[in-house]
Amino acid sequence: MKIKAKIKNSIVYVKLLIKHDMVSFEQAQKKGVQANFITSIRARISGKIVYEQLSSQYLAKNPIFKFKFFAKQGETVEITWVDLLGNTDTSFTTIR
């Protein structure tokens, strides 16, 4: 997971990249593998949610997300994703 979080005038611009194959049910059937894709992403600042997304099998492979929220410089963003098989990953970034 790669995160860039830059602040400009109290708005934080985040670019988030997650390396994930995002195998849809159809692709899984074709290739004989298990379907698996990211189902939820959350970004928190001191425990408070600032971004929350639930998703289906139709996000692109290695998906990129761009979003914005209000925060202060120096605060830490915590981003967590979960996929269909229950794999999960969490990263922290300081807002610059």
Next chain:
Amino acid sequence: MNKHTNRYTFLMGILLFINTINLLAANLETNAWSAVSTESAMQYLFGTSKATEDKQRVVLTAPDVAANGGAVPVRVSTTISAKRIALFQDANPTALVTVWSVHENSVPEYDIKIRLISNGGPITLTAVVEGQDGKLYSAQRRVQVALGGCDDGGEGYSSYSTPPVRSQAYGARPIVVLAKRSLHNTEEYKYIDENGFKEVSTSPLSTFSVDVDTASYAMLRSYLMLGNRFPPKDAVRIEEMINYFNYDYKEPKDDKPFYVNTRSGDALWDKNSKIIQIGLQTKKVDISELPASNLVFLLDVSGSMSDKNKLPLLIKSLKLLVQQLREKDRVSIVVYAGNSGLVLDRARGDERERINRALESLSAGGSTAGGAGINLAYAVAEKAYIQNGNNRVILATDGDFNVGASSESALIELIEQKKKGGVFLSVLGFGNGNYKDNKMEALADKGNGNYSYIDTLLEAKKVLVTQMGGTLYTVAKDVKIQVEFNPAKVQAYRLIGYENRLMANEDFNDDKKDAGEIGKGHRVTALYEYILNNQETGSKVDRLKYQTSKYESYDELATVKIRYKDPKENSSKLMSKVITSKNNEITKDDFYFTQCIAGFGMLLRGSEYAKDLTYPQLIELSKDSKGSDRDGHRAELVNLIVKAQILSDLERNK
């Protein structure tokens, strides 16, 4: 033994019950994700599939043609105060793509890349916003996918070096009606010369005509959200932005047409300045008590009106209005294009079928002979004239009068002459591209009417239904405001907005001089920025020796005088009110929120008087003074300011 079995069954029962509840919730969620059609997915997710299309407030951006179906860039944003935002598509086996929950500090503007599997035809994307009001609002967008959603979607890591704020270059092309046409853009806005500070010692009087128009706000929203760019400076009229919003003003209790609400306090943008707010509020309306209406719709059906946001929207808007009409009302429809013609002659207000049929028969084509159409419309209005009624021609157009004797001055002369005969004119503006904002405002102004810009059906509803009293029924005409400042207290003042409405001081008492109208339920707000007398203002002239006032010891900042005429009278009446620093008929929230709107307008205009005011400050302040915000308009303003900040950050980054 038996006892034990019973207890066991009972416990199992409870467990089963709890599980069923959990399953029900989980099922709704699962069902939404496995639903095949957009409608059924919406039904599972939101409990209803009924959404109001609102392309101004829900902005969905995607390419017309996507070269790679494996990674189609999509942007969803909204100005609506939202709970959740969902994206659907109708080609892949299941419809729901993603759902965002909007939290307190979220900015509702998201960019993602999605996988679309081509089925040959175009794929329809639908963005649905669930507002804090519980209602659904939507926008759609069709994408043609060249290559099926292959596995190799997504951007590689290599391109990750682009700075994140350049989201503009992200590939998603906005649904820009405005930008697409910029090559042939013939929009016209009247130049605005912003009011500066005036010394009270040399010019203690400030005089202007009221204005209840709101068109500028809808227009700048359209620029920021759909056009993804700043509006031209001259399209930003601060008084129209302020008058778009509702305030908790006191209503008149006596038989006066309005109550004068005032308040004075600190200015948000300059610690040395103060603000006086003046708000006129008319009595709120009960439609059944309104006098009978004789409405003649004068509809532009020329070729330029064929766009979806023009004639089709106009027809839908008028159908909304027709629902409000009563038996005693009369409706006629005159159309003009190459020729003008009478489509509907004096239908009764309750003949809805007949009126709707006439509206549905309209189609756009030909050039625009506005002049002939106006003559015919006035002739019809005079034939159907209702004594003591509301006799009005309602002109709906994109403002392109380009055939025949259509010089602006001749047209204005005609409108003024008919007004004296008791037939007023209101103007509804449509579309962008060749929109003549300056001409439309001038016409309505001369015809004792108001001017509204209609960009969506919701806006039509606001203008024609919610504010029908104000749009169509004048309670006072030629309403002029004159403020006299006390030189003992106030050093200098500046009227915010109303640049196109300023009047000479001597015209205030001249009943032959025309001014603006106020309709039932309307309110008019004006702001003055002023500097108290005990401060350095950098004035170029010395303090005047003989201008000492006997009011020196009074707490009187200014006196506001209002002249108005009853709609049927030709001589004016006078009202006046003293403004002190203690006046507070306006709530604190309203007082500061109004300043936020003005400050936003000043920033959009690049005004020097905005001093050090910034978008982030405005966002904070407007959030704080939003109040109860019953109609959600104020939350929308906050979102628009956020959008403006994002755009200005982008510009600075380039």
